[in-house]
Amino acid sequence: MSEQEEDHLVLPVSHPSPGAMGPTGYWRNFKPVIDQEKCIKCLLCWLFCPEGTIIRHEDNSVSVDYDYCKGCGVCANECPVNAIKMVPEGEEQ
């Protein structure tokens, strides 16, 4: 028995980890697709993403974590240069 499992037996404490409800990407109907050429690296999509599934890289460019993105579309709505499009799932551009 691992130390963490033993810990759980003594006191049922939840440990923070991604995917507490499983891969929530399955909830998605529309998928945000970022046009990297249009992106001006303003980071507003990253700031306003309710899930934290917009990944911010070293040079302030962004990409989407599709495993957990729930497809709410806040990023596409807030992008000042319309660089993010919501594409129906299964219909790749």
Add this chain to the structure above:
Amino acid sequence: MVNIKELPSKTLLMPGNAACPGCPETLGLRYVSMALGDKAVLVIPAGCSSVIQGIYPKSGIGFPILNIVFAAAASAASGLARAYKIRGLEDAQVVVWAGDGGTGDIGIQALSGAAERNENIIYICVDNEAYMNTGIQRSSLTPYGAWTTTTWTGKKEHKKDVPLIMIAHGAPYVATASVGFPTDFIEKLRRAASIKGLKYIHLHAPCPVGWRFDPSKTVEVAKLAVQTGIWVLYEYRGGVFRISPLSRPYAKKERRKPLKEYLKLQGRFRHLGEDDVKVLEAYIEERWKLYLNMEKTLGSKAT
């Protein structure tokens, strides 16, 4: 002023939590994490945020959390803050993350008590204007005219002004914020963390499920609430009352956006007639008059 590019890129909110798409509470929790980092310890009474954490053995929120009953959030936080002090952990910041029902209805006696004793905690009320977690029942912070499952012809009473109640308690720091203006919220949180005593921040949080709008519009609706003047950002600190710069332009009625722009986005206001809109407009006017008068009398103590 907070620079977006200088904010930490990793937050303590875990992706894959149980929140609905477009949830304003997870948005708010990310900002708390950006502002306070790992110094924050959350006390969460019953509400959406208790559910967002997800299922054992995983937790969707990376903060240490004490889940507690509705009526005891502020008293539990008081105890926690005192315990941390006795153990010498002075830099731990106890934060209550409560909904509008847990603040204005069920939790107000504990909050009032904590404010009277001036406990060293930050109390954040995430105001989504109804009991969303149990299925959209009215709370005392639901605005006039809004549909909920218990007011299906529209609520007949106005919203309770909890921040003003907290100012009346003489709390050292009281502020209003909105999820649509994160830099303002983060700035207020950081300022609150530097002050000793009870700090109260009222966060306006539009809920797509309960307010009946598209999840992609969460931030848009939050911004419109400020731009139409129905939600006013202000700060009360050490006896000085100031309207925040982001709300300042809307003190003049002609600079506000028409209220209908805010109402028409939301299904909960779909049934409103012209008369109801007039009642709401009169309410906005009356609130602004009060806040501007407060600023006049309480605005110039420090400078």
